Every structure is written in C-alpha cells, then in structure tokens.
Amino acid sequence: MNFDIARKKMVENQLIGRGIRDRRVIEAMLKIPRHLFVQEALAAQAYNDNPLPIGERQTISQPYMVALMTELLELKGKERVLEIGTGSGYQAAVLAVLADHVYTMERIRPLAMRARKVLDGLGLLNVNIKIDDGTCGWEQEAPFDAIVVTAGAPEIPEDLVKQLAPGGRLVVPVGDQFSQTLVRVLKHEDGSYAVEQSIGCRFVKLIGKHGWEAE
Numbered sequence: 001m002n003f004d005i006a007r008k009k010m011v012e013n014q015l016i017g018r019g020i021r022d023r024r025v026i027e028a029m030l031k032i033p034r035h036l037f038v039q040e041a042l043a044a045q046a047y048n049d050n051p052l053p054i055g056e057r058q059t060i061s062q063p064y065m066v067a068l069m070t071e072l073l074e075l076k077g078k079e080r081v082l083e084i085g086t087g088s089g090y091q092a093a094v095l096a097v098l099a100d101h102v103y104t105m106e107r108i109r110p111l112a113m114r115a116r117k118v119l120d121g122l123g124l125l126n127v128n129i130k131i132d133d134g135t136c137g138w139e140q141e142a143p144f145d146a147i148v149v150t151a152g153a154p155e156i157p158e159d160l161v162k163q164l165a166p167g168g169r170l171v172v173p174v175g176d177q178f179s180q181t182l183v184r185v186l187k188h189e190d191g192s193y194a195v196e197q198s199i200g201c202r203f204v205k206l207i208g209k210h211g212w213e214a215e
Contacts, residue, residue, distance in 0.1 A: 003035050006047040010034075014049050015067045022071045028097040029067055034060075036118055037088040056108045058204055060088040061150060065201060069148050072171045072184050072198065075099050079145035082163065084134035085206070089115025089127075091150055096124040103127075103141050105134035107207060135208030137163045144168060151206035152180040159210055161185060161193060173203045177212060 011030050020026060035046035038060055042052050051059040061069075070091075073081070079099040083092050086106035092115065095102045104127060106112040112131050119127050130138060134149075135157055142163035149160070149172035156174055164170055164187040173180035182198040205212040 001044050003033060003043075003047070007034065010047040010049075010063050014064045018064055020064070020067045020071055022074075024075065024077075024098055025067055025071045025094075028070070028094045029063065031097060032090065032093045033122075034063065034090060036122070037090040037093070037115075054088045054111065056111055058087050058108065058111060060090055061203070066091055066094060068198070069150075069171045069182065070094055070098065072182075073146040073148060073169050075146060080141070082138055082141070082144040082147040082160075083150065084137075084147070084160070085150035086112055086115050086129055087150060089119050091148065092127050092129075093119060093122060093124055095148070096127050099126075099146070101126050101128070103130070103138050103144070105130050105132055105138060107131065107133060133208040135159065135206060135210035139163060147171070149173065149206060150203065151211070152177070152201075152203040153206040153211055156183070156185060156195070157206075157210045161187065164193075166191075173201050177205055178202070 035043040038046050051062050054060050075098040081095050081099045081102050083104040086104040092104045112129050137159050143165035145168050147170045152173045166189045168187045170185035174183050182201050184196045185193050187193045207214050
C-alpha cells in the first residue's frame with residue numbers, strides 16, 4: 001500500500017472536501033504519517049474515514065475530527081498547547097507541527113509510552129508527555145494558549161478554563177456518555193468566557209476527577 005497516496009486522498013476527500021480551510025492544518029495532516037500511530041495490523045486502514053482501536057479500550061479519532069478540532073484552535077505557530085488524552089499520539093504530532101510546544105496528558109501508561117516512542121521516531125521533540133489525570137490539567141505549565149480535549153466530558157472542565165491564557169481557546173466534546181457536541185471556549189481578558197457550539201460527535205469517555213468515573 002502506498003501510504004503517501006492514501007494520505008493525500010484522505011486530506012483531499014475527508015478534510016478539504018468537508019470544509020477544512022486552514023492551510024497549516026492541511027499541510028500538517030499531509031505531513032504526519034498516521035499509519036505509524038496504529039497497530040501494524042490496522043495500518044492499511046489508517047487513512048479511512050473512521051476512528052480505529054489502539055488498545056486499552058481507546059481509539060485514534062477519525063481524521064476529519066482531528067483536523068476540525070485542530071482548526072478550531074486557530075494556531076499560528078508560537079503557541080503553548082495542552083492536550084488532554086494523548087492516546088496514540090497522533091493529535092499531539094499534528095499539534096507539534098503547528099505550535100511551539102505541546103504538553104499532552106495520558107492516564108494509561110502503555111499508551112503514553114507507545115506514543116512517546118513514535119513521536120521521538122519522527123523527531124517531534126517539542127512534545128512533553130505526563131502520565132496523570134488530565135481533567136485537572138497541568139497547572140505547573142499553565143497558562144496555555146490553546147487546550148484540546150480528545151475525550152467526551154460531562155461538562156466544560158473548569159480547571160482547564162482556569163489554565164487558559166486570556167484570549168486562549170479550549171476545544172472539548174461535551175455531553176453524555178454516548179454522544180457529545182464539540183464546543184469551543186473563548187476566554188476573555190477579564191477571565192470570563194464565551195462558548196461556541198460546533199458539530200455533534202462521539203468520543204470515548206473522559207475519565208478523571210472532573211470527568212466520568214472509571215468503570
């Protein structure tokens with residue numbers, strides 16, 4: 001299988017074809033080899049229009065969803081970005097191309113270690129991974145210019161809003177355990193914030209103190 005051709009078709013059909021317009025996001029999605037972030041047996045499916053299992057009852061998100069969430073962050077290149085839910089490391093890799101530094105949190109150690117290996121192999125050394133409860137954020141490194149949550153939350157995590165810099169953007173799926181709405185939080189200079197709704201979506205549950213309880 002020619003992964004370069006598959007990746008180009010993914011970007012043309014699934015991203016540009018659905019309205020992704022940020023050229024930097026498009027170029028990042030063209031650059032990052034998504035097939036390296038899934039199990040070898042699923043590599044041929046890596047550029048399909050759907051999420052895929054990555055073990056530990058977690059998934060790598062649908063390519064379009066990765067692109068949309070990234071586009072909503074409106075990254076220009078100098079930002080410090082926090083990601084909640086490292087998973088495969090694919091979203092962190094895309095962010096690493098677009099921002100100055102990425103801080104990503106994962107509660108499941110084997111996933112974090114696997115993601116670290118792939119990110120290092122790609123030379124993406126501007127990514128720090130922390131194994132911890134991401135719902136509480138990474139207070140020691142705050143504030144962040146942008147925060148993205150790659151799991152469904154029951155409500156907007158207030159701890160994450162607090163860790164946003166003034167003018168910062170938080171993108172998070174919010175809803176019940178079965179379906180959510182992707183929302184963007186825009187933080188004002190006075191600490192208040194506005195909430196914008198995007199599209200319906202379905203993510204794995206955000207587990208932690210300010211999310212859902214583990215089963």
